[in-house]
Amino acid sequence: MRNNVISKSGEQSTIADRTYEQLKNAIVSGVLAQGSKIVEEDLARQYGISRGPLREAIHRLKGSNLIVSIPHAGSRVVTLTQQMMLEIYEVRESLEGMSARLAAEKITEPQISDLWKLLNEHEQAIAQTDGKNYFQNEGNFDFHFRIAEASGNQWLLDHLYIELYQLVRMCRQQSAQTPERPAKALNEHRQILEAISQHDAELAEILMRRHISGSWKIVKQLLPKENHE
Amino acid sequence: MRNNVISKSGEQSTIADRTYEQLKNAIVSGVLAQGSKIVEEDLARQYGISRGPLREAIHRLKGSNLIVSIPHAGSRVVTLTQQMMLEIYEVRESLEGMSARLAAEKITEPQISDLWKLLNEHEQAIAQTDGKNYFQNEGNFDFHFRIAEASGNQWLLDHLYIELYQLVRMCRQQSAQTPERPAKALNEHRQILEAISQHDAELAEILMRRHISGSWKIVKQLLPKENHE
DNA sequence: AAAGCCCATATTGTTGACAATATTAGAGGT
DNA sequence: ACCTCTAATATTGTCAACAATATGGGCTTT
Numbered sequence: 001m002r003n004n005v006i007s008k009s010g011e012q013s014t015i016a017d018r019t020y021e022q023l024k025n026a027i028v029s030g031v032l033a034q035g036s037k038i039v040e041e042d043l044a045r046q047y048g049i050s051r052g053p054l055r056e057a058i059h060r061l062k063g064s065n066l067i068v069s070i071p072h073a074g075s076r077v078v079t080l081t082q083q084m085m086l087e088i089y090e091v092r093e094s095l096e097g098m099s100a101r102l103a104a105e106k107i108t109e110p111q112i113s114d115l116w117k118l119l120n121e122h123e124q125a126i127a128q129t130d131g132k133n134y135f136q137n138e139g140n141f142d143f144h145f146r147i148a149e150a151s152g153n154q155w156l157l158d159h160l161y162i163e164l165y166q167l168v169r170m171c172r173q174q175s176a177q178t179p180e181r182p183a184k185a186l187n188e189h190r191q192i193l194e195a196i197s198q199h200d201a202e203l204a205e206i207l208m209r210r211h212i213s214g215s216w217k218i219v220k221q222l223l224p225k226e227n228h229e
Numbered sequence: 230m231r232n233n234v235i236s237k238s239g240e241q242s243t244i245a246d247r248t249y250e251q252l253k254n255a256i257v258s259g260v261l262a263q264g265s266k267i268v269e270e271d272l273a274r275q276y277g278i279s280r281g282p283l284r285e286a287i288h289r290l291k292g293s294n295l296i297v298s299i300p301h302a303g304s305r306v307v308t309l310t311q312q313m314m315l316e317i318y319e320v321r322e323s324l325e326g327m328s329a330r331l332a333a334e335k336i337t338e339p340q341i342s343d344l345w346k347l348l349n350e351h352e353q354a355i356a357q358t359d360g361k362n363y364f365q366n367e368g369n370f371d372f373h374f375r376i377a378e379a380s381g382n383q384w385l386l387d388h389l390y391i392e393l394y395q396l397v398r399m400c401r402q403q404s405a406q407t408p409e410r411p412a413k414a415l416n417e418h419r420q421i422l423e424a425i426s427q428h429d430a431e432l433a434e435i436l437m438r439r440h441i442s443g444s445w446k447i448v449k450q451l452l453p454k455e456n457h458e
Numbered sequence: 459a460a461a462g463c464c465c466a467t468a469t470t471g472t473t474g475a476c477a478a479t480a481t482t483a484g485a486g487g488t
Numbered sequence: 489a490c491c492t493c494t495a496a497t498a499t500t501g502t503c504a505a506c507a508a509t510a511t512g513g514g515c516t517t518t
Binding site for chain 2: 013014017055056060065071083087088090094095098102153155156159160
């Protein structure tokens with residue numbers, strides 16, 4: 001299942017925890033469509049649990065911005081509009097720029113060589129057919145995740161990245177995948193890592209920001225046309 | 230009570246909602262001390278409600294990073310270490326820098342004149358004795374909040390600022406207040422607004438970042454010495 | 459026939475009881 | 489006297505029934 005890369009090996013000792021993870025994955029992967037209504041009783045029966053823990057999971061998802069709800073009228077999976085996606089990518093550009101800058105200042109030699117190894121693995125993965133899919137999802141996030149790790153800002157890692165990345169994944173889900181992107185992205189990753197390796201904070205930030213904003217342009221382009229209202 | 234400046238006029242039609250707001254205020258204002266244990270039954274009796282809605286509120290606070298908990302072993306109010314505060318201010322610097330930049334690009338004339346008016350009000354408030362206190366809390370946030378508003382990034386405003394500002398308030402709570410800061414801060418606000426008024430995005434970002442990082446230096450200095458471990 | 463009101467129904471919000479788990483105090487052994 | 493194991497207690501996690509509220513369809517009224 002390999003999604004514990006980001007959701008740091010959840011213990012899931014309680015039903016509510018497990019349900020939270022399940023629901024989150026269902027939403028992010030698109031099994032629960034955007035905007036679809038969430039009926040507590042139905043979902044509870046479906047997962048074979050009571051409404052109590054389910055409600056807990058729902059309210060936590062609400063806190064993670066994956067679910068919206070109006071009192072007494074039920075909850076729905078969030079609907080990502082193009083405007084929201086733009087905003088999410090704006091925030092992401094800012095935060096990841098910061099990550100890269102801080103990482104360039106604080107990264108250690110072992111971390112650097114680990115990252116080079118990771119990028120080499122990615123190169124091989126891209127060569128394989130199914131690897132492309134991997135790279136455009138977990139693999140890509142892996143790189144960004146480790147940069148954030150190296151930034152030394154634990155708070156950012158724990159409380160923002162995880163939330164934000166769920167949403168970025170949902171954005172990706174909506175947009176078609178382009179075949180030539182992985183190689184280009186890998187190249188940009190190499191440039192970024194190069195700057196970080198040389199502890200060039202300013203350049204690292206610039207390259208990371210450009211990488212993200214480029215990524216947004218691609219995603220936006222491939223987005224289905226939206227009915228403006 | 231005047232704290233609906235940030236927590237956008239909550240309807241609070243449900244007990245859980247109301248409890249969430251109450252608990253949040255109790256934590257942010259320091260009524261519930263950092264690190265103090267939260268016993269569900271006690272709190273429920275205290276608020277005159279059942280454990281159900283209280284649990285809901287607690288779990289939402291968990292999502293807002295104001296409460297931490299370990300399964301079956303209870304919840305505690307988060308304890309802000311100096312390291313965490315640094316990290317929070319780092320994130321804040323990045324996001325508010327972005328806000329200022331975007332605001333400079335998108336702000337409208339009416340918004341600009343409103344902000345100038347606000348700063349004039351602040352000047353008068355500072356002259357009064359009790360105004361200083363106001364400025365260092367709600368008033369200060371008001372300015373930053375409106376910049377974020379002007380940035381046009383609704384997502385940032387809704388989902389990050391509110392969360393982050395609770396924590397910044399807690400940081401402030403811990404640190405003593407310095408008397409000469411308000412006037413200096415007001416001056417910096419004026420500079421920032423000047424840059425925004427002229428739609429100078431780059432300068433606005435730089436000034437805002439400097440403003441925040443300066444603010445952190447002050448807060449850090451006034452922080453009680455921490456037992457390093 | 460269309461608009462608005464009202465009631466039946468479905469769904470959410472709340473409660474108190476019950477089960478599972480951790481914490482604590484005390485007894486017993488070394 | 490100190491450590492360990494065990495049992496009692498306190499606290500959290502889960503459940504199912506009950507209350508409050510919104511949604512939708514049918515009825516009346518104009």
